Amino acid sequence: MTSDKGILIKNIYYMLTYAFQVLRQTTYENIDAEDFDNIHDLFAAILSKGISGQLKQGLYKEYVNMSDELVAMRGKLNLSGTIKNKIQRKQVLSCEYDELSENNLLNQILKTTMLLLVKERTVKEERRAVLKKSLLFFGTVDYIEPCEIRWDRVHYHRNNQSYKMLLNVCRLIIDGMLLSTEQGEMKLAGFLDEQRMSKLYEKFILEYYRLHHPELHANPDQVKWNLDDENDMWLPSMITDITLKKAGRTLIIDAKYYGQQMQKNYDIQSFRNANLYQVFTYVKNMDVKHDGSVSGMLLYAKTGEEFQPTNKFKMDGNEISVCSLDLSMPFGEISGQLERIATEYFS
Incomplete structure (x- = not known):
């Protein structure tokens, strides 16, 4: 199966099913049986099924502001426009009114993303045909031009919750893959950028433990500074990626997705110092009893580097480990690695 920077395309789908659990619904049940040659085809499969399902429910509508020249009053009168019409001897009123419309930001994003995928020749013809039909x-x-999308204006509520996963996939495509050629044309890169994959990787691990190990109470936790007094003014917030807790023991997992796991200084390789400092700081400040019950782990996504060591350190009474999760393996083996972490620390 084809990979995306060393990650099996199918595994990106499995990661998405944890990050967006709506993908576990019957609408998408056939996707995990398919093989994908590239990530464009995977995203096209998800969107084609998801949007087809949304069309059966009906496209989301919201009130949008409209302006028009009408023979009868509707909504609010635009006085300056009406006076202008009068001067020009037009027997119409300039009106502004709200109308329930499908032409809103959420549907505009879906349309723009579908058009990008329809133009992408690496997407299988049958999937492009479904998107064209939609x-x-x-x-x-x-x-809407991709660069003009205001993601901060996308808001979800009871009437549009079904759009949440679809628009998150759209954002992965537009923010994580869209390139501009020298001719100013838009095309999609062959892989997701590191920033988007990093967020997906972190979310996947968190949701995996939430689903399969509710007894571990997986959450991102805010770590309070372990201060001798109450003066925490100007100190930065510390928020973990994933914190697992059970029976008085705590494991802080810092999920890292980098092209390179190691750093090099004077031709000597070592673990990235900033990452070690960060997880050590989290652990020492959370271990308020100083009894070693809090451990930390840097969990890297395994990359193509030849040298990817793992190690465990005992630092001032707390265990800090550095591990790699091999995303190029079949998903059953990835799951096995995550299960071994849970067993090792909490059994």
């Missing part, structure tokens, strides 16, 4: 239902929806 696009017919977006005739009243405007295309």
Whole structure:
């Protein structure tokens, strides 16, 4: 199976199913049986099924502000526009009103992403055909330039919750893969950028433990500074990626997705010092009893580097480990690695 920077494409799908559990619904049940040659094809499969399902429910509508010249009053009168019409001897009123419309930001993002995938030749023809068919239902929806999308204006509520996973996939594609050629044309890169993969990797590990080990109470935790007094003014917040807790023991996992796990100084390789400092700081400040019940782990996504050591250190009474999760393996083996971590620390 083809890989994305050393990660099996199918494993990216499995990571997405944990990050966005709606993918476990029957709408998407056939995807995990398919083989994908590239990540574009995977995303096209998810969106084609998801948008087809959304069309059966109906596209989300919201009130949008409209302006029009009308013979009868509607909404609010635009006085300056109406006076202008009067001067020009036009027997119409300039009105502003709200109308329930499918032409809103959420549907515009879906349409733009579908158009990008339809143009991508690495997407299988049958999937492009499904997307083209779906696009017919977006005739009243405007295309929006990818660079002009205001993601901060995307808000979810009871009436549009079904869009959440779809738009997250759209954002992975647009923010994580979109490139501009010298001619100013848009095309998709062959892989997700490191920043997007890092967030997905972290979310996957967190949701894996939440689903399979609820007894570990997996959460990102805020770590309070272990101070001698109450003066914490100007101290930065410390928030873990994943904290697992059970029976008085705690494991802080710092999930790291880098192209290179090691750093080199004067031709000598070592673990990245900033990462070790960070997890050590989390551990020492959370271990308020100073009894060694809090451990830390740097869990790297294994990369193509030849030298990827693992190690355990006893630092001032606390265990700090450095491990790698091999995302190029079949998913059953990835799951096995995560299970061994849970067993080692909490059994």
